[in-house]
Amino acid sequence: MSDISSPSSTGVKAWLTSENPESHLQASCGRAYYAWLDFAANRLALLGLIIVGLLVAVAAFAPLLATASPVAPDLTQRLLPPSAEYWFGTDELGRDIYSRIVYGTRLTLYVVVLVAVIAAPVGLLVGTSAGYFGGWVDKVLMRITDIFLAFPRLILALAFVAALGPGIENAIFAIAITSWPPYARIARAETLTIRKADYIAAIRLQGASSWRVIWGHVVPLCTSSIIVRVTLDMAGIILTAAGLGFLGLGAQPPLPEWGAMISSGRKFLLDQWWLASIPGIAIFVVSLGFNLLGDGLRDVLDPKSGD
Amino acid sequence: MTSSMHNAASGEAASTHSWVPHPVKVVLGVVTTLAITFLGLLVVTFFIGRVVPIDPVLAVVGDHASASAYEKAKIELGLHLPLWQQFLIYVKNVAVGDFGESVLTANPVIEDIKRVFPATLELATMGTIFGVLLGVPMGVVAAVHKGRWPDQLVRVLGLLGYSVPVFWLGLVGLLLFYAKLDWVAGPGRLDIAYEYLVDPVTGMLLIDSLIAGEIDVFLNALSHIALPAIILGYFSLAYISRMTRSFMLEQLSQEYIITARVKGLSETRIIWRHALGNVMVPLVTVIALSYASLLEGSVLTEIVFAWPGLGQYITNSLLQADMNAVLGGTVVVGAVFISLNLLSDILYRLLDPRAK
Numbered sequence: 001m002s003d004i005s006s007p008s009s010t011g012v013k014a015w016l017t018s019e020n021p022e023s024h025l026q027a028s029c030g031r032a033y034y035a036w037l038d039f040a041a042n043r044l045a046l047l048g049l050i051i052v053g054l055l056v057a058v059a060a061f062a063p064l065l066a067t068a069s070p071v072a073p074d075l076t077q078r079l080l081p082p083s084a085e086y087w088f089g090t091d092e093l094g095r096d097i098y099s100r101i102v103y104g105t106r107l108t109l110y111v112v113v114l115v116a117v118i119a120a121p122v123g124l125l126v127g128t129s130a131g132y133f134g135g136w137v138d139k140v141l142m143r144i145t146d147i148f149l150a151f152p153r154l155i156l157a158l159a160f161v162a163a164l165g166p167g168i169e170n171a172i173f174a175i176a177i178t179s180w181p182p183y184a185r186i187a188r189a190e191t192l193t194i195r196k197a198d199y200i201a202a203i204r205l206q207g208a209s210s211w212r213v214i215w216g217h218v219v220p221l222c223t224s225s226i227i228v229r230v231t232l233d234m235a236g237i238i239l240t241a242a243g244l245g246f247l248g249l250g251a252q253p254p255l256p257e258w259g260a261m262i263s264s265g266r267k268f269l270l271d272q273w274w275l276a277s278i279p280g281i282a283i284f285v286v287s288l289g290f291n292l293l294g295d296g297l298r299d300v301l302d303p304k305s306g307d
Numbered sequence: 308m309t310s311s312m313h314n315a316a317s318g319e320a321a322s323t324h325s326w327v328p329h330p331v332k333v334v335l336g337v338v339t340t341l342a343i344t345f346l347g348l349l350v351v352t353f354f355i356g357r358v359v360p361i362d363p364v365l366a367v368v369g370d371h372a373s374a375s376a377y378e379k380a381k382i383e384l385g386l387h388l389p390l391w392q393q394f395l396i397y398v399k400n401v402a403v404g405d406f407g408e409s410v411l412t413a414n415p416v417i418e419d420i421k422r423v424f425p426a427t428l429e430l431a432t433m434g435t436i437f438g439v440l441l442g443v444p445m446g447v448v449a450a451v452h453k454g455r456w457p458d459q460l461v462r463v464l465g466l467l468g469y470s471v472p473v474f475w476l477g478l479v480g481l482l483l484f485y486a487k488l489d490w491v492a493g494p495g496r497l498d499i500a501y502e503y504l505v506d507p508v509t510g511m512l513l514i515d516s517l518i519a520g521e522i523d524v525f526l527n528a529l530s531h532i533a534l535p536a537i538i539l540g541y542f543s544l545a546y547i548s549r550m551t552r553s554f555m556l557e558q559l560s561q562e563y564i565i566t567a568r569v570k571g572l573s574e575t576r577i578i579w580r581h582a583l584g585n586v587m588v589p590l591v592t593v594i595a596l597s598y599a600s601l602l603e604g605s606v607l608t609e610i611v612f613a614w615p616g617l618g619q620y621i622t623n624s625l626l627q628a629d630m631n632a633v634l635g636g637t638v639v640v641g642a643v644f645i646s647l648n649l650l651s652d653i654l655y656r657l658l659d660p661r662a663k
């Protein structure tokens with residue numbers, strides 16, 4: 001009885017690693033546990049997970065962590081170097097750079113999450129439909145995908161933002177519209193390998209509609225490859241969004257977007273190095289975190305594509 | 308554009324008959340893809356330019372124009388026609404290099420682009436040369452010492468390259484090597500003292516100054532291009548070394564390498580001659596791809612280094628809402644990008660006998 005009410009770690013471990021799982025839940029927990037062991041053996045991937053976890057935590061608790069308002073100017077405190085009061089110094093309007101960096105995590109997270117939420121399902125839908133239906137559907141969809149894949153992404157995003165007007169939502173839309181094609185390619189390749197499987201035939205014989213087969217039985221199997229790819233793309237998305245911000249086309253002042261902070265700190269580079277340097281380090285650390293995490297996930301979830 | 312559709316049809320037909328020689332078939336197929344992809348690009352730029360944005364008529368006549376002036380301008384711009392006719396006119400104009408006039412410079416956009424493009428080409432070329440000269444040997448060394456420190460070093464350099472914002476690296480580079488250490492020249496292509504000393508022939512200063520025999524100008528230009536080219540080239544280095552490593556690992560595990568070792572060939576010869584020789588084909592395509600992405604990626608670098616190239620032109624026009632210039636620049640970059648992509652595809656299929 002005591003084992004169930006307060007399971008010791010060995011009890012949990014035995015439950016997870018059991019050769020004969022008694023329920024579906026136990027089997028999936030066991031699988032997840034082994035995947036986690038693989039993942040945790042890779043120290044760099046673990047570092048990536050910690051960085052990304054910190055990003056999420058900082059974004060969630062930004063008001064508690066920040067020591068000052070990220071947007072309210074205080075012209076008596078302009079361009080102060082890093083000190084005990086202003087950990088990362090202050091900018092040209094006397095705003096605390098540390099607090100701006102802390103609130104900036106929210107914008108970064110907002111961008112990557114929205115781009116992923118828009119681009120990944122579009123790519124998934126296009127790719128699985130092309131792979132499942134084949135024939136002319138496949139030809140048309142893949143031709144469109146190839147066209148988008150051959151475009152220069154940053155320039156196209158620039159042109160979209162030029163048309164829609166600067167702003168963080170438009171930047172997100174522009175990045176999303178240029179980043180779905182690789183997901184479509186991956187999803188199609190995965191679908192081609194499973195569409196002839198016996199269990200798909202069995203579901204169809206039961207009378208399931210094509211959409212039900214795709215949504216319920218093809219999409220779930222493509223998801224892990226897509227997740228790996230999305231994680232690996234996150235760094236690129238962050239860098240593109242920061243680039244748009246740097247050009248003045250992403251988030252608009254006074255929002256504490258890191259790329260825009262570098263752009264406005266540029267004028268003070270020679271004498272007040274911290275204005276432009278610190279947001280750059282923040283972008284770098286977060287991108288690195290996503291890259292490490294993505295590499296680690298790829299090795300665990302998708303071992304065949306690694307080297 | 309209808310002729311390309313016929314090409315598409317004949318390309319499809321050709322693939323079912325075996326009498327068409329293989330390289331011709333490859334080129335035909337690629338030309339078709341090129342035409343369709345380019346048409347797709349034009350659809351997107353047309354959509355961006357005509358459907359989404361601020362009223363293009365207002366951009367010409369201004370906010371306070373009378374209704375009759377507005378109507379007149381609308382007809383002059385061809386905006387009263389149905390959308391598909393407008394698109395055909397657009398395609399026809401682009402085909403003869405007419406992107407309209409830049410509102411900002413009052414020149415035809417194509418003239419502006421001809422003026423600024425060589426600067427971008429020069430920068431991207433120097434960056435790619437840097438990336439290839441360092442990236443290929445680094446990739447080879449990493450593959451040979453797999454799992455040991457040279458491999459880790461290349462891995463870390465690659466990771467940094469994928470994670471660092473290029474514009475920030477440019478700023479830090481300027482701060483360090485120009486402002487503090489004074490090793491390189493600052494932003495721009497030349498010091499003011501050297502400007503207008505050589506006549507533009509190719510528009511690429513390094514070449515023009517050599518043609519004119521002006522060594523001083525050449526050295527000054529080299530000192531200006533060094534930092535932006537190295538920073539831009541670092542990204543191609545990261546990509547090229549990673550790809551070289553994985554290609555080399557594949558080759559080094561092949562049986563012919565064992566045979567060569569059994570024959571008693573020196574390890575140097577096996578690695579740099581036999582294995583690297585077989586890696587060359589996929590490597591050429593990787594280099595072409597990275598060249599294309601540097602042409603595009605130079606936008607941010609150009610802004611940081613005040614480099615008067617296409618990227619800076621597009622960005623400046625963009626901030627002035629000069630849509631003709633932005634879309635013209637987008638089409639040109641897109642066309643070059645698409646062509647290089649497909650060129651790498653052709654090269655791969657022509658050079659590698661296995662990829663049929």
